[in-house]
Amino acid sequence: MNQHKTKELKAVNVISNELLTDDVHYISVDKPFDFKAGQVIAVAMQPTDEPRLYSIASGISKKHLSILFDVKPEGELTPPLSVVKPGDTIYISEPFGKFLCLDSPATWIATGTGIAPFISLVESKQANNVNLLHGARTLDKFFFQDYLEEQLGNNYQRFCTTEASEKTTEGRLTSYLKNSENLPTNNKYYLCGSSQMVIDVREILIAKGVAFDNIIAEIYF
Amino acid sequence: MSKEALYGKTLSELKACVKDLGLPAFTSKQIADWLYKKHVTTIDDMTNLSKKARIQLNEKYEVGLMPPQSFQESVDGTKKYLYQTNNNQFIEAAYLPEENRNTLCISSQVGCKMGCLFCMTARQGFQKNLTSNEILNQIASLPERDTLTNVVYMGMGEPMDNIENVLKSLEIITAEWGYAWSPRRINVSTIGVIPAMRRFIEESEAHLAISLHSPFNEERKQLMPIENVYTAEKLVEALHDYDFGRQRRISFEYIMFKGVNDSAQHVKGLLQLLNGIKCRINLIHFHPIPNSPLEGSDYKTMEFFRDKLSQKGITTTIRKSRGEDIYAACGLLSTKKLLKENSDTDY
Numbered sequence A: 001m002n003q004h005k006t007k008e009l010k011a012v013n014v015i016s017n018e019l020l021t022d023d024v025h026y027i028s029v030d031k032p033f034d035f036k037a038g039q040v041i042a043v044a045m046q047p048t049d050e051p052r053l054y055s056i057a058s059g060i061s062k063k064h065l066s067i068l069f070d071v072k073p074e075g076e077l078t079p080p081l082s083v084v085k086p087g088d089t090i091y092i093s094e095p096f097g098k099f100l101c102l103d104s105p106a107t108w109i110a111t112g113t114g115i116a117p118f119i120s121l122v123e124s125k126q127a128n129n130v131n132l133l134h135g136a137r138t139l140d141k142f143f144f145q146d147y148l149e150e151q152l153g154n155n156y157q158r159f160c161t162t163e164a165s166e167k168t169t170e171g172r173l174t175s176y177l178k179n180s181e182n183l184p185t186n187n188k189y190y191l192c193g194s195s196q197m198v199i200d201v202r203e204i205l206i207a208k209g210v211a212f213d214n215i216i217a218e219i220y221f
Numbered sequence B: 001m002s003k004e005a006l007y008g009k010t011l012s013e014l015k016a017c018v019k020d021l022g023l024p025a026f027t028s029k030q031i032a033d034w035l036y037k038k039h040v041t042t043i044d045d046m047t048n049l050s051k052k053a054r055i056q057l058n059e060k061y062e063v064g065l066m067p068p069q070s071f072q073e074s075v076d077g078t079k080k081y082l083y084q085t086n087n088n089q090f091i092e093a094a095y096l097p098e099e100n101r102n103t104l105c106i107s108s109q110v111g112c113k114m115g116c117l118f119c120m121t122a123r124q125g126f127q128k129n130l131t132s133n134e135i136l137n138q139i140a141s142l143p144e145r146d147t148l149t150n151v152v153y154m155g156m157g158e159p160m161d162n163i164e165n166v167l168k169s170l171e172i173i174t175a176e177w178g179y180a181w182s183p184r185r186i187n188v189s190t191i192g193v194i195p196a197m198r199r200f201i202e203e204s205e206a207h208l209a210i211s212l213h214s215p216f217n218e219e220r221k222q223l224m225p226i227e228n229v230y231t232a233e234k235l236v237e238a239l240h241d242y243d244f245g246r247q248r249r250i251s252f253e254y255i256m257f258k259g260v261n262d263s264a265q266h267v268k269g270l271l272q273l274l275n276g277i278k279c280r281i282n283l284i285h286f287h288p289i290p291n292s293p294l295e296g297s298d299y300k301t302m303e304f305f306r307d308k309l310s311q312k313g314i315t316t317t318i319r320k321s322r323g324e325d326i327y328a329a330c331g332l333l334s335t336k337k338l339l340k341e342n343s344d345t346d347y
C-alpha cells in the first residue's frame, strides 16, 4: 500500500568516500539542502529501499554534505554504502531533527561515530563554551581529532579503553565521569551515540546532581 | 533450540515449508489449524496429518512453544509471567484480569534501545528483537490463554523497532487461518518511530497507542530521546495522512510527572498539538523507578488535567494502576538482573 512513502529521497552525487580506519567511512555528497548543525538525513542506495539515518558530520557552510559511519558486516545499507565511488548516486532525505545543541555552557559527550553531529557543530562555528568528551576503544577511532584539537584545545578530551597515548586518557569515559569531583552540574549535557552509552552516562550524571532537564540525548537506535 | 519453530510462521511461510518437504499443499492449512486454533505443543499431536508428513516435519521442525518459567501475582490479581527466549534471555508479560475483559500485555524486544528516562526496560539496554514465535509464545503458552479478550503490545521494547516480527505476529492473530481475532482486540504502542508507524498503520488494522508524555519539543526531548529525531509535531502530521475509520482507535498515553508535564499550560499544548485528531488520551500515574529524578503527579492534579481535556472534547481517562507491587505496571518491566554483564564497550 505504502502510498505515503516515509520520506521523499533525492538522488545525490557522491563526491568522495574516505576510509578513516578499518571499518569507518566518511562520505561526502552534493549538498542539495541547507541544514542545521546537529540534524540527520535518511540515506538509501535506492529510492525504494528502507533508508537508515545518519547525523550530518560536516559544517553548514561547507560545499558538500558528509556523513561518518561504521560498517555493520551483516547490515543492509552500510556494506554497499562503504564501496560507493565518486560519481555514484545515493539517495538522501531532506535534513531533519532537533538535536541542535544550542545551549551553553555545555558538555558534549560522544562515543564512536556519535561524534558526527559535534563535528558538524564545530565546523559550523557553534562550539562556544563547550567541552567535548569522546570515548573510543582504540586510538584510531578519534575521528577528526587533529581538527577538533585545533579548534577546541583543552576543551577536547579523549578517552580510550584499550590503548594509551599522550593525548588521551586511559580508561572509560564513564569511569572519568563517575570519579570526577567537580562536574559542572549547571551545564547542559548533550549525549550522542549508542543507547547503552546514553543510559549509562545519563544515570551517572543524574547521580552526580545534574538535573534531568539539562540532559539531552541523541540515540543511534 | 536446534529445530526450527513452526509456531509463529504465517500461512505463506508454512506453505513454503510444506512445499520444501514435498507434502501436499493443503497440509499447510492443516498445520496452521493445529497451531493457531488448537495450540498443540507437538507435531505428533497433529493427528489428521499423515504419519509420513509428521515424521518429515519432525526431522526439521518443532512446534516451538515454551511455557513460562515462573510468575508473580499481585494483590490486585495481575500476574507477571517470565518467559525464556530461544537464546536464553528473558522477557516479561503481564496478565490483567478485569470484570469484563482479560488483557495480556506482551513484550516485543528483550530490552529496548529508546532510552526513555522514566522506563525500567530502558535501563537494561537492548538485547534482541523477539521473533514472531517468541512474541506469540507469550499468548499461546499463557495458562489463562483461553480467557483472554485483549492483547496489548505495551511490554518490554518498542514494537515499531521490531516491525517485521510485530506485523507477522499481528497477521497470525487476526487472520482467518490464525487466531481469527478482530484487530479491535489488539492495541500496539509506540513512542513514534514514524516510518515504521506508517507501515503499521498501513498494513495492520489494530489500534494504535502513542506514548506522548509532553506536547513540547524541548521537554519531550528530556524525557524521550526519540523526540530529537521524530518530533511529536511530525508524528501528528503523519497521522493526518490517514483515515482511521470509525472503528480504529488512536490513543495518546500520557504519564503524569509531578511539576513537569502536569500544568494547565500542558493542557493547552496538548489541545494545540492534537487539534483535529480523533483520539482519546489515557493519563497514567507514574510508578517511580529506583533513582529516578521524576515523581508521579498526585491524583487531584490528574483529575484536574482529565477534566480540562474532557471539557475541550477529548475523551480522557485516568488509567487504573495495576500490578505495581510486583513491578508489572506500565514501564516497570525489566529482566536486567537476569542479564550477563557485557564488558566489551567503547566508553
Ligand SMILES: Cc1cc2nc3c(=O)[nH]c(=O)nc-3n(C[C@H](O)[C@H](O)[C@H](O)COP(=O)(O)OP(=O)(O)OC[C@H]3O[C@@H](n4cnc5c(N)ncnc54)[C@H](O)[C@@H]3O)c2cc1C
Pocket: A040, A052, A053, A054, A055, A056, A067, A068, A069, A070, A071, A072, A073, A074, A075, A076, A077, A078, A079, A113, A114, A116, A218, A219, A220, A221, B229
Ligand atoms: C538518529 C540516528 C542517527 C544515526 N546516525 C548515525 C551516524 O552518524 N553514523 C553511524 O554509523 N550510524 C548512525 N546511525 C545508525 C544507522 O542508522 C544504522 O542503523 C547503521 O548504520 C546500520 O545500518 P545497516 O543498514 O548497515 O544495518 P541494518 O541492516 O540496519 O542492521 C543493523 C544491525 O543489525 C544486525 N542485523 C541485521 N539484520 C539482522 C538479522 N536478520 N538478524 C540479526 N541481526 C541482524 C546487523 O549486523 C547490524 O549490526 C544512526 C541512527 C539513528 C537512529
Ligand code: SF4
Pocket: B112, B113, B114, B115, B116, B119, B120, B121, B122, B155, B156, B157, B158, B191, B331
Ligand atoms: S518506554 Fe517503551 S520505547 Fe521507551 S524505553 Fe521503555 S520500552 Fe523502550
